[in-house]
Amino acid sequence: MTVMNEDILRVKGLVKHFFTRLxxxxxxxxxxxxxxRGETFGLVGxxxxxxxxxxHTLVGIYxxxxxxxxxxxxxxxxxxxxxxxxxxxxxRIVFQDPGSSLNPRWSIKQILELPLxxxxxxxxxxxxxxxxxxxxxxxxxxxEYLYKYPQAIGGGEKQMVAIARALATEPDFVALDExxxxxxxxxxxxxxxxxxRLQKKLDLTYLFITHDLSLMRNMANxxxxxxxxxxxxVAPTREFFQKPLHPYTNMLLSSIPVTSxxxxxxxxxxxxxxGEIPSxxxxxxxxxxxxxxxxxxxxxxxxxxxxxxxxxxHWVRCHLYPAAGQ
Amino acid sequence: xxxxxxxxxxxxxxxQFKVFEGVLKVLNGVNIVIREKEKVGLxxxxxxxxxxxxxxxxxxxxxxxxxxxxxxxxxxxxxxxTMQPREIxxxxxxxxxxxxxxxxxxxxxxxxxxxxxxxxxxxxxKHQGVKGISxxxxxxxxxxxxRETGMPDPERILKTYPVQLSGGMRQRVCISEALRATVKxxxxxxxxTNLDVTIQxxxxxxxxxxxxxxxxxxxxxxxxxxxxxxxxxxxxxMYAGTIVETTxxRRLFENPLHPYTKALLKTIPKLxxxxxxxxxxxxxxxxxxxxxxxxxxxxxxxxxNICRKENPPGFSAGNDxxxxxxxxxx
Amino acid sequence: MPKNEIAAxxxxxxxxxxxxxxxxxxxxxxxxxxxxxxxxxxxAAVLAPYITPYPEHAGxxxxxxxSSLPPSLKHFFGTDTVGRDVFSRVIFGYRFSLxxxxxxxxxxxxxxxxxGLVAGYTRRKWLEVGIMRITDIFLxxxxxxxxxxxxxxxxxxxxxxMMAISLMWWPWYCRLVYSVTSSLRxxxxxxxxxxxxxxxxFILTRAILPNCVGPILTxxxxxxxxxxxxxxxxxxxxxxxxxxxxxxxxMVADGAKRLPAEWWMAVFPALAIMLVILSFNLIGDGLRxxxxxEEI
Numbered sequence: 001m002t003v004m005n006e007d008i009l010r011v012k013g014l015v016k017h018f019f020t021r022l023x024x025x026x027x028x029x030x031x032x033x034x035x036x037r038g039e040t041f042g043l044v045g046x047x048x049x050x051x052x053x054x055x056h057t058l059v060g061i062y063x064x065x066x067x068x069x070x071x072x073x074x075x076x077x078x079x080x081x082x083x084x085x086x087x088x089x090x091x092r093i094v095f096q097d098p099g100s101s102l103n104p105r106w107s108i109k110q111i112l113e114l115p116l117x118x119x120x121x122x123x124x125x126x127x128x129x130x131x132x133x134x135x136x137x138x139x140x141x142x143x144e145y146l147y148k149y150p151q152a153i154g155g156g157e158k159q160m161v162a163i164a165r166a167l168a169t170e171p172d173f174v175a176l177d178e179x180x181x182x183x184x185x186x187x188x189x190x191x192x193x194x195x196x197r198l199q200k201k202l203d204l205t206y207l208f209i210t211h212d213l214s215l216m217r218n219m220a221n222x223x224x225x226x227x228x229x230x231x232x233x234v235a236p237t238r239e240f241f242q243k244p245l246h247p248y249t250n251m252l253l254s255s256i257p258v259t260s261x262x263x264x265x266x267x268x269x270x271x272x273x274x275g276e277i278p279s280x281x282x283x284x285x286x287x288x289x290x291x292x293x294x295x296x297x298x299x300x301x302x303x304x305x306x307x308x309x310x311x312x313x314h315w316v317r318c319h320l321y322p323a324a325g326q
Numbered sequence: 327x328x329x330x331x332x333x334x335x336x337x338x339x340x341x342q343f344k345v346f347e348g349v350l351k352v353l354n355g356v357n358i359v360i361r362e363k364e365k366v367g368l369x370x371x372x373x374x375x376x377x378x379x380x381x382x383x384x385x386x387x388x389x390x391x392x393x394x395x396x397x398x399x400x401x402x403x404x405x406x407x408t409m410q411p412r413e414i415x416x417x418x419x420x421x422x423x424x425x426x427x428x429x430x431x432x433x434x435x436x437x438x439x440x441x442x443x444x445x446x447x448x449x450x451x452k453h454q455g456v457k458g459i460s461x462x463x464x465x466x467x468x469x470x471x472x473r474e475t476g477m478p479d480p481e482r483i484l485k486t487y488p489v490q491l492s493g494g495m496r497q498r499v500c501i502s503e504a505l506r507a508t509v510k511x512x513x514x515x516x517x518x519t520n521l522d523v524t525i526q527x528x529x530x531x532x533x534x535x536x537x538x539x540x541x542x543x544x545x546x547x548x549x550x551x552x553x554x555x556x557x558x559x560x561x562x563x564m565y566a567g568t569i570v571e572t573t574x575x576r577r578l579f580e581n582p583l584h585p586y587t588k589a590l591l592k593t594i595p596k597l598x599x600x601x602x603x604x605x606x607x608x609x610x611x612x613x614x615x616x617x618x619x620x621x622x623x624x625x626x627x628x629x630x631n632i633c634r635k636e637n638p639p640g641f642s643a644g645n646d647x648x649x650x651x652x653x654x655x656x
Numbered sequence: 657m658p659k660n661e662i663a664a665x666x667x668x669x670x671x672x673x674x675x676x677x678x679x680x681x682x683x684x685x686x687x688x689x690x691x692x693x694x695x696x697x698x699x700a701a702v703l704a705p706y707i708t709p710y711p712e713h714a715g716x717x718x719x720x721x722x723s724s725l726p727p728s729l730k731h732f733f734g735t736d737t738v739g740r741d742v743f744s745r746v747i748f749g750y751r752f753s754l755x756x757x758x759x760x761x762x763x764x765x766x767x768x769x770x771x772g773l774v775a776g777y778t779r780r781k782w783l784e785v786g787i788m789r790i791t792d793i794f795l796x797x798x799x800x801x802x803x804x805x806x807x808x809x810x811x812x813x814x815x816x817x818m819m820a821i822s823l824m825w826w827p828w829y830c831r832l833v834y835s836v837t838s839s840l841r842x843x844x845x846x847x848x849x850x851x852x853x854x855x856x857x858f859i860l861t862r863a864i865l866p867n868c869v870g871p872i873l874t875x876x877x878x879x880x881x882x883x884x885x886x887x888x889x890x891x892x893x894x895x896x897x898x899x900x901x902x903x904x905x906x907m908v909a910d911g912a913k914r915l916p917a918e919w920w921m922a923v924f925p926a927l928a929i930m931l932v933i934l935s936f937n938l939i940g941d942g943l944r945x946x947x948x949x950e951e952i
Contacts, residue, residue, distance in 0.1 A: 046522035061847050080850050088853045101844035105866035107669060115852050147669040154609065155372070165848070184371040184549060189593040189605035211522065217599040241597065255527035256597070257552025259579060263597040273524040276494055346679040390683075 008072060008173060008205050009035040009058070015066035016050075016057050023281040027053040029229035030067065032307075035173075040199070040206040042220030042237070044213060046252075048277050050229040051209050052096070055175040058207070059093040071173065089119045092166040096178040098158035102150040108135070108161055109146045115168035134164040138194060156187035160194070167198065175207040180215070192219060213256050214263075217241050222313070225249050228280055228288040231307070235314040241266065245316040247293050287319065295320060331403045333511055333543050334360040334383070339397035341378050341387065341567075343613075350613035352378050354567040354621065355397070357640070360511065363541045365534075367554035367575065370564030371590075373610055376547045379564075380513050382407075384424055385414050401511075419446070420453040423504040427516040429496035433488040439499050440484030443468040450508045471502035476532045494525035501529070505536050512537065515547045530557060551594060555579055560646070563587050566611050566621040569640075573647035583649040585626045620652070628653060680946045687942025690935040697932055701750035708744035716900040727920050734920035736910070742920060745902035746928045752897045753904055753932065756818055756887040757880040763822035765876065768829025769868070773860045775830070776837025788834065791827040799824040800889060807895040817896050821886055825879070832875055836868045870947030877940040881933035888929050904929050 016028040028050045035041040045051045057064050060080040069076035074087055095101040102111055112131045120130070132142035138160040150158055159179055166174055176195065180188035192215070199206060210216055216223055217237060224234040225248065233246040244250050250268040258264055275292035278284060284291050290300035299319050307315050308323040341353035353375050360366050370376050381387045383399055383406065399406040401422065409417070418424075426432050434442055444464045451459060465484065472480035475498040488496055497517060504512055517533070518526040534557055537544050548554050554561055554575065561578050563571040563586065571584040582588045592603040608625040611617055617624050623633040632652050641654040682688050705711045709731075719739035727734040733742035775787035799821065806820035840846055841864070849863045888905030890896040897903030904925045911922030 046524060056847075060851055080853070085853055088851060093848070093851065095844040095848070097844060101848060103845040103849075103863055103867070105869075114849065114854065118853050149669070149673070156609075169852075185595075186371060186590060186593045186606040188595075189602045192595075192602050193604055212595070213523075214595040214597045217597055218595045218602050237599070241599065251524060253597075255523040257526075257550060257556050258597055259551050259555055259591065259594055260596070260598075266597050273527045276492055276525060277522070346676045 006037045007034040008037040009070070009207075011054075011058070011067070011069045013067035014054065014057065014064055014069055016053050016062055017065045020281070025280050026229050026283055027280055028057065028064075029283075031226070031229070031231055032067075033224055033231065033234065035205055035207060037172075037205055038199075038203060039221040040208050040219055042216045042223040043207065043209045043226060044211065044216050044223060044252075045226035046211060046277055048228070048280055049226040050280070051226050052177055053229075054226075055093065055177045055207060055209055059091050059175050060088070085119070089169040090172045091175070092169060092171040092173070093175040093177060094159070094162050094166050094179045097182055098155050098162055099150075099182070101162050102158055104150055107147050107149055108153075111150075111161060112165055112168060115165060119169040134168055135161075137167065137198070138164045140164075154187075155183050156191060159183065159191055163191070163195070163198075167202065167204075170202075171204070173205045173207070175209070177209045178211065181210065181212065188215070213241075213253060214258070225252070228277065228283055230288065231315075231317065232289070233314075233316045233318075239311070239314055243314075244268065245310060245314070245321060246318050247271065247295050247320070248289050251292070251294075330362070332359045332361045332400075333364075333402060334358070334545070335398075335400040336379070336383070337398045337400070339379065339382060339399065340395045341375075341382055342393050342395050343391045344393065345391065348614045351616055352567050352613050353382070354616070354637075356564070356567070356569055358545075358562055358569065360543050360545055362510075362543055364560065365537065365544050365558045366546070367558035367561040368545060368547045368564060369549065369551055369554050369561060371549060371610065374564045375567040376549075376564055377515055378567075380424065380515050380545070380547060383513065384418060384422070385411075416453065419449045420508050421510040422513070423506070423509045423511075424513040424515065425497070425500045425504045425517045427519050429493065429500045430488060432500055433496060435488055438485055438487055439472075439491075440465060440468055443471065443484070443499070443503060446503050447471075447506060450506045454508055468502075471506065472499070474505075474532075474536060475499075475502045476528060477502070494521050494529060497521060497529060498532075501533060501536075505540065505542065507540075509540075509542055512542050512544045513547070514544060516549065517546075518553070519549070526553075533557075551579075551591065563590070566616065567613070568621055568637075568650060570622065570651065571647075571649045572640075573643075573645070577645065577647060581647075583643055583647065583654060584622075584651050585628055585653075586622050589625075620650075677946050680948075681942040684942050684945055686938045687945070690938025690942070693931065693935040694939060697750055697935070698754065700747050701754055704744075704747045704751055708741075708747050710741040710744045711748075713740040713744045714748035714902050724914075724918050724921075726918075727924075733924040734918075736907075736921050737914070737918075742907070742924050745907060746904065746925055749897075749902040749904040749907060749925060749928065750932065752814060752901070753884045753887060753929070756814065756821070757883040759818045760821045760825055760883045761876055761879065763818070764825035765829050765872070768826035769833050769865070769872065771826075772830040772833025773837055773864065773868075776834040777841050777856070777860055777864065787830070791830045791834075794824065794827040795831070797824070799886060803886065803890055804893075804895065807890060812895040812898065814897050817887060817890055821883060821890075825883070828875070828879070829872065832871055833868050836871055837864055840864050840867055870943070874940050874943045874947065877936050877943060881936035884936075885929065885933055 011034070012032050014028055014031045018025040018027055031054060033041070043051045043054060056062055058069060058076055060076070060083050063079040064077060071087065071091060080088065109128070109131050112134050113127050116127055116130050131146065135142040135145055140157060140160055145153070180191050183191065198204065208219055220237050222234065222236050223240045224231050225246065226232065227248050232248050244253055250271045251273050254268045254271050255273045258267065271294055278291065286301040286303055287305055290296045293300065297319060305317050305319045306323065307317045308321055309315050310321055336356055336358040339353050339356040343350040343352055356375070356379055358368070368376055368379070378387070382394060385406065394407060401417070447464050447467055468484060469480040472483055477483055477495065477498050483495070488499070491499065518529055521529065530553065546554060546558055558575050561572065561575045562569050563584065565586045571578070571582070571587050578587065582591055589606045593605050595602055606625055611621055611624070619635045620633045620638050623629040626633065630652060638650045638652045640648040640650045641656065642648055643654050700707060717740055722735050722739040723737055725731055725735040731741050731743060733746060735741055771787050775784045778784055802824055803817065803820040806823065807816050810816040846859060846863055849859050887896055888908065891903035891905030892909045896905055899906060907925035908922050911925065914921050
């Protein structure tokens, strides 16, 4: 019997740099977090914040440049070519762009057969039934979809096929990299509902990545916000939205368009969005946010702040909130 | 209601596309009115015909697949659809302008920002009848335009190529092109969809200020009700090629009438975190064989017999509020 | 679900894809025209001994009584200096041109594809750079010059000409497949196949290659024309099909000496070359439209 609070995934000081002609892209720079079994851990941030790179490194598209990551007790320090089959079975991903994530030359049957053939040999020859079962799980009638090609179905349906493909290996952990950002809200609602239902039914742990804070509010148990490869703040979801500490969290919250006065009240008023996210090739010294920060102090341009726990489970990395005893 | 001739009036527009599978009956009688100095939103989901509408106005529908099979589009009382093809570019360079979702596609990669902006300024001044302006003057005017969109260091930006700029910067360039002095009506098709929220916020605020200052009319097309709520005075909700509801923006959020609008509003995730609705059951109709009667009826919880037979006209619910739904038949 | 229904459904899906492809191809009437002309040319070439009025004129035949006759109903394209029917020789000439194009493409496409796939997909920088630099070296030499050198070094006949042109041609396919592969290898569906745990061979041949088919086919049709013109150029300068066999290039070369008075000897073979190249190009345009993703 496993404990509910078991950390299924631990990431410690994860670093992923890309070496390009323009210089070193510090996409992920010393990121640490742990994900508990059965929870949905949210990673939010703008483009270039490194949130997708974190997911891609964890699932094995890249080998980390530094730091450690463990799934249970197996190291995630290598890319897919050196990972065990069991690890590949247990860690799966749903990609952001449903258009690019399904091979346009494969029928849906072929797409869903692949993980079955590799990881579930016990299903033997009867792939059609197994594939149909997967399609029913994501609420697509098999008789209608089995032999269709990706270009013949809508974006939402493509993403459901991608979810079925990820779940085909019966994984424990799924990284959801902006699974609905390319879709309309009415379809998004359906997919999110489906994901939550499947999570309960199959005892899944999610790493949920999005740039949409309103969606995050309704999906995650805990939220971490990233800026230029580093985590700026981590907190349980309710706390994160009611008492945001980091100026960047506040800026992001103040920028989102909402649809009711009730939500308008939750948006921080005293802060306005300015500037652009700098290139991750050229990260400003000190706190990387200080150039855009409305509450910037002298120390911010010199010294990179460290994570401190302001309240139980609520961590923030900002000089406004110095660690006790400093 | 004001009695003046509206700036743009789309009347009963029908557009069809011919594809392998048959004929897609996309636009099915679209009616939109934009008055002078008015900020209007057009909201709908992917594939509902928003972009087809705007492309019809600009006369840039893909040929030979697309065909306008009915309706008129009046710009200051003149029907754009019956204009001579050679008149259209003049209109687009003069009083009508557009910005699109992907700024990189609207900018020419082989010319600098300064060259492109300068060209447009020259043409637009020609349109006004101004001639013989020096290169230097044009350059400083171009820099002014960029500065107005909140671009830092415009002089330097003028010398750069579009690929050297970030997405937000490119869209600012497009906005400054679009908001030259002669423009009376700006069609903005998802102008910030590809941008980060903090950048989107900055750009939309700037755009709003500029439109306000110049008294330009704007038709803002978006899938995001939040953006439309912030920026517009009146809004049209589009579903499957028809306008299902129109009213003042405030009123739409306080008192939505059409079942589609209500369902759509419910599916938007809220910052207050009350969970998500189930979405709208079913999916967008197939344009090859759109449902008889009201195109929303197969997904509608309050569908009645008449909905399956007859397409509802717009029923007035007072206060400039019109809903195309049999529930409001008076 | 009953078994037969599934099979029928898979079959239908394929059939719909094919007829949809044809719809997009045939929307351009010029492509259909090109295809029609090409089919006629190929049929004519294959059936040349049976349909040409004077099949024996394709070989060492002389009839000086009928030499240098202008086009007439008896000889559609006139006759040449030794009295052979130009029309018959043009049809036979197509045989050599089409054979050359078919052999060159068959020889050069597979190695090009293989090297391109490997170079585009491998994570070993040296392998990628190695393959692509060798490709560049081959591309740097003008094909006509290298083919000239090879053909001249060996003996001037059709077989050597084929080998020489094939040697020149694979790098283009390598380049094409390389560029498609290196962009596809970062597509999510390729990542997903890798993360699922399939082997490299599977990814290259089953995940990536099917997505290269469109550009490859389009390039093949366009290249058929280029190869034919290159072959004609080589035989024009005497390094291809040897007399008395009727090479289209050789015929143009011989006829050129008789211009302008006895124009038909050069003009008809030249037009024949043009016609086949044009039809290949028109088909290429149609294929490009067919494989293009359509947006509405």
